[in-house]
Amino acid sequence: MLEKNYNPKEFEEKIYKDWEQSGDFKPDMRSDKDAFSIVIPPPNVTGVLHIGHALNNTLQDILVRYNRMLGKKVLWQPGMDHAGIATQMVVERNLAKEGISRHDLGREKFIETVWKWKEQSGGTICKQLRRLGASCDWSRERFTMDEGLSRAVRKIFVSLYKDGLIYKAKKLVNWDSKFMTAVSDLEVIQKETVGKMYYYKYPIEGEEGQFIHIATTRPETMFGDTAVAVSKENEKLKHLIGKNAILPIVNRPIPIIGDEHADPEKGTGAVKITPAHDFNDFEVGRRHDLPLINILNEDATLNENTPFPGMDTQTARQKTIEKLEELGLMEKIEDHPMVIPYGDRSGVVIEPMLTDQWFVDAPTLAKEAIRAVEDGEMEFVPKSYEKTYFEWMCNIQPWCISRQLWWGHQMPIWYGPDDKIFCEETEEEAQAAADKHYGKHVELRRETDVLDTWFSSGLWAFSTLGWPDNTEYLQTFYPTTVLVTAFDIIFFWVARMMMMSMYMMKKVPFKKAYIHGLVRDEQGRKMSKSKGNTVDPMILIDEFGADAVRFFMAAMETQGRDINISQSRIAGYRNFATKLWNAARFGEMNQCEFKEDFDENKVSLAVNKWIVAKALEATKEVSDNLNAYRFSDSANAVYQFVWGTFCDWYIELIKPVLYGEDEAAKAETRATFAWVLSRILVILHPFMPFITTELWNNTAKRGIKLINAPWPEIKEADASAMKEVDWAIELISDIRSLRAEMNLPASAKLTVYLKDAGEQSQKELKTFNQMVCSLARLEKLESYNGEVTPDMVQNVFREAALLIPLKGVVDFAAERERLNKELSALDKNLEGYARKLNNPNFVERAPAAVVEEEKRRQAEALENKAKVEAALKRIANF
RNA sequence: GGGUGUGUAGCUCAGUGGUAUGAGCACUACGUUGACAUCGUAGGGGUCGCUGGUUCGAUCCCAGCCACACCCA
Known part of the structure; x- marks a missing residue:
């Protein structure tokens, strides 16, 4: 016996346990039907289920369950991401509570601590996904730092390195001074703010009283200046090209160069060039072979190349201005709208910094990734996201993959005594290669940098299936059928998976990428902790049940649009x-x-x-x-x-x-x-x-x-099977409307006659008599051939007339109003039909079927009009 | 500055070259024997952002404009 009330709490957990324990989520490898596979977008090991996960995983689970019922071999591969920065941050924060820093522990101990944390507190999200009903094959759960996945990382790294697609370079990178690591372009968020533009002047060398006027938003970087640029087209300033300016405070001469980077229309027309701390200046420096002077420490304080070593940039800026004022070189300070880069995790200002880093040659890898989408080997759903993908892929920059963190995949790179690089999958191989190279045993030093988290995520579609081993699962389920993910992750993940897979597997990682939107709050604003408008899906599940939350997600999911909760x-x-x-x-x-x-x-x-x-x-x-x-x-x-x-x-x-x-x-x-x-x-x-x-x-x-x-x-x-009952439903609906309009009490059992009913209607009248009487609350429903009397309420029903005799209780005013309303509706329609049918162009050019339909409607409306008019006439005197 | 998307009922949104059978919520009226008040029945509510064009016909296709959102620089 079913309980009187639906109470999802009583059975959801029990049912899920049964599925999981019975192995119902495992693929039926004996099925002779196609394989269907999805790899889960791996949630961060630090993560808790947010509303976006609820949407993402509901959609995946719907596809997975549907295909499982279709009898396919279905694998939904679950797992988690080690989330380098996020996880290191959490563990460091915990340590800080005990007054310990990661440096106190040392690298090895710290990593042990992270693993311990992972075992104890990580993966809350997987339990929550179970409550949502996600039918992943948990027995195959993977973690990006697993031995198997780490092996995949090393193998592909070595391969890319040996193919020249990974290289080390001293370049300007985005430097996060909180975590003291480089980050990729994607991890930088550009925020618009109102800053200041500082105007001051540098004296010209050997020309007493002559100056070049500079405008900059960052005066404190002047100690890294190695030139001043003006445009060669700048009539007022071009005579200065070739002379030197004296960098005040430090009194260093720097050349004035001609470069188009200096827009004559902007600022003073002259731009200070700081090649080691600005991406544009770096390019200018390259063009003119300028020296690079690094003025920052790793924590973004100024270094000994400046007069303010150890000072943070804000304070140093004030000091610089003060000094310039003392020297009489400051001219003015204006408000200035500008864009400042921030770290997406750390929230601190990102500094362009000249460091040794490792890069993936993304422009080369992108070629195949672009081709595969062009050729339809991988399709975006909805298709419009293709454009976004191409746009980005065609302009892709080298990907900085090295991170100066401890938690992550340490790069399989070893240095010889002369810093020669040995890149091998294992230390033994690297040692052997080195010994061979030097002709004797040498001490190797391992690269301490770890890889960007997204490097291992990029392999997810095949590393989770067992690659580099050629496993049964890899053979069966790769390429995966579809990837389901949110649009904000196309660049971070979809693009990287495409590049890595095309390079290593020569096949796409998934045949389709279903891209969904974000879940927003009730007013359509983005949810964020700082706004305090987040909705916890677990609370929703507690209150309404997982099924209701899931159905909501599915019912609201229309392609290319965000969902408001x-x-x-x-x-x-x-x-x-x-x-x-x-x-x-x-x-x-x-x-x-x-x-x-x-x-x-x-x-x-x-x-x-x-x-x-x-x-x-x-x-x-x-x-x-x-x-x-x-x-x-x-x-x-x-x-x-x-x-x-x-x-x-x-x-x-x-x-x-x-x-x-x-x-x-x-x-x-x-x-x-x-x-x-x-x-x-x-x-x-x-x-x-x-x-x-x-x-x-x-x-x-x-x-x-x-x-x-x-x-x-x-x-x-069978369409004909539906027609009969549709007749009854229409009749019932008409009678109910009539009852309501005529204010006939629901309890009153009525008699209804059908006059002028055709043969078919006569037949239905018999078939459905009992049903119509029951649903429309009638005492009697029958065919009628007598006269229509004024005490009958009348309505048009298909070819017939529907009559309700009311024996003297008819509210004639209400009846007149009702009939007149119907009449004006009919007139309005008739007007439309006439307009069309009187237009020779319409009759000649529109498809015959459309014209016929229009004529039919007109004829029907005319008949109905006649009936309504007759009814009105009958009660005219009451 | 470049790009993408959105503008349809009070709200949140579906949808379509041939009268908007629009949906859910909200609203109004009425609720009758035993699936359900977490419900039922009936109903009100829209010049489908604006302006042009294509078409016999445009909310839908095209162009321009306005507003909003997002992404990239």
């Missing part, structure tokens, strides 16, 4: 689950038992034929839309069928049958009900796995678990 809507989907629960209870109370040998093609009652046809139609819609990754259309199709068709109409229509005396009709109807309910459970299961499973298990003894139940074959619905 809506508690009332989630509540609505909880209500939907309740509705289904109660429908199942209705079946239970009426002995609607599922029969294994039931043949839906052999039902005889019109209602049963009708619901079977509607179920086939719904099945097709759900499937077609899922195949096209149209989640909302798919979810809405099943929603509409369950609530709008099955509950609102079918259950109501069969009540007279179930409460009646015709045992054969009853038996067929009960079996049909049970069949339809089962069909609903199947097609709803990918969206709402918990309630469907609970009902599946409790409404019949069945030979198969719902999670493994076969997805039904797609069949075209």
Whole structure:
């Protein structure tokens, strides 16, 4: 017996445990059907489930469950990312509480501590994904720092290095002074702010009283200046080119050079050049072979190349200005809108810094990654994201992959005594290579830098399947079928996976990339902790159940659009689950038992034929839309069928049958009900796995678990089977409208006549008499050939007239109003038809079918108008 | 500055070259025997951002404009 109330808390956990313990999430490797695989976007090991994960994983789980039911070999590969900076930050923060820094521990001890932390506190998110119902094969869970995945990292690194696609270079990089590491361009966030523009002047060497006027936003970097640039086209200043300026305070002569970087229209037309601390200046420096002077320490304080060693940049800026003022060189300070780079994790200002770093030759790797998308080997869904991808890939810069952190994959690089580089997968191999090179045993020194977290994430699609070993899983599931991810990660991850996979596997990592949007708050604002508008999906699951949260995500997911969270809507989907629960209870109370040998093609009652046809139609819609990754259309199709068709109409229509005396009709109807309910459970299961499973298990003894139940074959619905009941539904709806409009009390049992009914209607009148009477609350429904009298309320029903005799209680004013309203609606339509049909262009050029349809509508409207006018005339004197 | 996307009912959003059967929520009225008040029935509410063009016909296609959002520099 089902509980009276739908209470998801009572069964969600139990059902999930059963799935996991029974191995239901493991692929059926014996299946003769296609493989279907998804690798999860690995959440950070530090992560907790946020609303975006809930969306992302719901969509994946829907696809996975659907394909599993289609009988394919289905693998949803789970795992986590070691998240270099994020994790190191968390562990360092914990240590700091005890007054310990990572340097106190030393590298080895620190890494041990991180692993310990990972075992104890990491991976909360995986437990939370279980509550969401995610059917990943947890037995295959991977971690980017696993031995296997680390081996993959080393192998591909060595390969890229030996192919010249990884190289070391002294370049300007984005320096995060909090974590004291380089970061990639993508990890830098540009923020617009109002800063200051400082105007001051440098004396010209050997020309007393002559100056060159400079404008800059960062005066404190002047100690790294190695030139001043003016445009060669600058008529006012070009005479200075070739002379020297004297850098004040330090009194160092620097050349004045001609370079187009100095825009005559901007500032003073002269630009100080600091090649070691500005990306543009670096390029200018290269063009003019200028020296590079580094003025910053790793923590972004000024170094001994400046007069203010150890001072932070802000203070140094003030000091510099003061000094310039003392020297009488400061001219003015103005507000100036500018863009300042910040570290996405650290939040501190990112400094361009000249350091030795390692780079991946992304422009070369991008070529194949671009081609694969151009050739359709990998398709974006929706397709429009292709453009974003191409845009970025075609302008990609070398990828800085070295990080001066401790937590991460240490690069497989060793240095010989003369700093010669040996890049091998293991220390032994590196040693052997070195010994051979030097002709004697030498001491090697390992590179201390670790790799950007995204380097190992880039291998995720194949490293998790066992690569570099040629495993059965790799053979079966690579390339994966589809990647589901949010658009904000296309560059970080999708692009990197494409590059790494095309390079190493010569195949795309996934055949499709389904890109979804962000989940925003109710007003459409981005959720953020600082705004305090985040919504915890766990709380939603507690309150509404996982199924309601999942269904919300699916129903709201339309391609290329963000989702605004809506508690009332989630509540609505909880209500939907309740509705289904109660429908199942209705079946239970009426002995609607599922029969294994039931043949839906052999039902005889019109209602049963009708619901079977509607179920086939719904099945097709759900499937077609899922195949096209149209989640909302798919979810809405099943929603509409369950609530709008099955509950609102079918259950109501069969009540007279179930409460009646015709045992054969009853038996067929009960079996049909049970069949339809089962069909609903199947097609709803990918969206709402918990309630469907609970009902599946409790409404019949069945030979198969719902999670493994076969997805039904797609069949075209029999349109004629739907017409009959549609007639009854239309009639019931019309009578109900009429009742409401005429203010006839719901309790009043009415008589309804149908006058001038055609042959077909006469037949339906008999077939559905009982049902219409029941649903429209009638005492009597019959055909009528007598005169229409003024005490009858009249309405047009198809070819016939619908009459309700009211024996002197007709509210004539209300009736006149109702009829007049209908008349003006008809007139409005008629006007439209006439306009079109009187237009010769329309009649000649529009397709014949459209013209015919228009004529038919016109004729129908004219007939109806006549009927309404007659009715009005009849009551004119009352 | 470059790019992408969005503008449809009070709100959040579907959708389509042929009368907007629009959905959910909100709103109004009425609720009748036993699936469900986490409900039922009926109803109100829209010149589909603006201006042009293409077309017999445009909310839908094209162009321009306005507003908003996001990404990149």
